[in-house]
Amino acid sequence: MIYHRQLEGVTDVRYGHEETLDEWTDIMEDYVERNCIPYTSRQKFMLITPTRLSPVRAGVAWPRGNFAVATLDNSYPVIAHEFGHLLGAKHDDGEVRYYGWWCETNMISPSTSLRSNCYVFSKQANQHIRDHVYR
Template identity: 40%
Template sequence: MQILYTLFTTLLFTSIINQTASATVVKDETPWPIAQPETPSMRSSIPVEKRPIFVFAFVHDDVPEDKIPSLYPDHFAPVIRELRTTTGRDVSVIFVRNTPPYTNYSYKGETQASYDGWRDLGTAYRDAKNLPTGRTTKFMLLTNDGMTNNVFGLAGGGQQFALAALSHKQLVGHELGHMLDAQHELAEVRYNGWWCETFMAAKVNTLLSNCYVYTDPNRERIRSYLRDAP
C-alpha cells in the first residue's frame, strides 16, 4: 500500500505542474510615512484594544454582477477568521464599486507596471479621503481576470497595495498576507484526508484544496509586522 500511495502522490504532483497560476510579489520600497490617526468612520463597532485592520476592496468593473454576492463569504470570510485569530484584531472590509478611475483601472500587462499604476491610484484615493497611512490600512483591487496569462495576484511586500483576481478563492488571503509581510517560502502543503495548501503557496494548485490558514511561521511574521502598530 505504501508503494501505491507514493506512486499516486508522485503522479498527482507531476500532473499539478501544468495546473498552476502564480501570484507575484513586486518591488515596492516606498518608505512608510508617519501614521495618521483614524477618522471617526474608521473606528470599529467591536471593542478592541488595538486598531482594526481595514481593507478597502475595490471591485473592478469587469467583475460580473453574479459574482458580487460571493465576494465576502468566499474570498474574505476565511482570511478574516484567520487574521482575527492570528492578530487579536478586528478586520473590516469596505467594498468600493463603480468609482472610476479606480474601478476601471487597466490592470492587465507587465506586472511591475500594473502594480505601480494601482499603487499610484490607491495612494491618490487614500490621500483624497484622508485615510490612514499606517500598517493596518490596505487597498486591494479585485479583478475578474489575471494581470497576465499566469499571474493572478500582485502585492508589495509589507505595503498597502495589492491586486487579486477572483479566479481562485485563496488569492485574496494570499495577497493580504503579502501586505502583512507573510512569505511564500513559509507556506506548506498539508494532508488531512486530501492535500491542501496554505494561503501563501506561491502557485495555486487547482488539484489541491485550500487550508485557508497561514502557517505558524507566517502567523508570527504577521504578528511581528503589526506588533508596533497602534
C-alpha cells in the same frame, strides 16, 4: 474592511499588464490624499479583479506594503495570499498538509490545482502577520 465598488478613476483602472501594481499604487496614493484617508502601515488597499492579471499571474502585492491586486477568477486563496504579503507573510511560509488529501496553506507558491485549499495561514505565516501588525 471597507468595500467600494465602481469608483470612477479608481476601480476602473486598466489591469493585466506588467505595471498594474505600480499604476494601482499611484491611483490609490492620489485617492488617499484627495480623501484625507489616514495613511499608515495598517491601511491596506486591494483591487479585486474579475479576471487574472495574466495567464500566469493571479495577484501581486508590495511585501509589507499598502497595495495589492488580486483576482477572483477561479482561485479562492488569491485574496488571502496577497493580503498575507501585505501583512508580512512570505512564500516560504506556505505549507502542504495532508488530511486524507493534500491541501495548501494560503502562502504556498506556486500552487497546483491537484491539491485542495487548506483555507488557513501556516503557523509561520501567522507569526509573520502578528509581527507586522503588532510591531
